[in-house]
Amino acid sequence: MSKEKIFNLADSFTNEACNATRKEFLEEMKKLHPTIQQMFAGLVLSWLKDYATNYRQDPRNKHSIEECQKLIDSYTQIHGSEELRERFPMI
Secondary structure (H helix, E strand, O other): OOHHHHHHHHHHHHHHHHHOOHHHHHHHHHOOOHHHHHHHHHHHHHHHHHHHHHOOOOOOOHHHHHHHHHHHHHHHHHHOOOOOOOOOOOO
């Protein structure tokens, strides 16, 4: 699958997921295969870390970036210099 198609899917997914209730989304995620859940968790953690540190802040995303920075800061306070895991062992 091309990168362009993946990015278009991510855009569509985000728009559709925001139109559905979060509760419905979370219930559907529970139905996915555990490996897919694990891969999605790693993707989300990777994006949160990048969003907290590498995105330009403007009035539209200021609060979401700040919340992600708090999450990363909390993790760092608990785990010290240990990197936030973005990949998990496959069993």
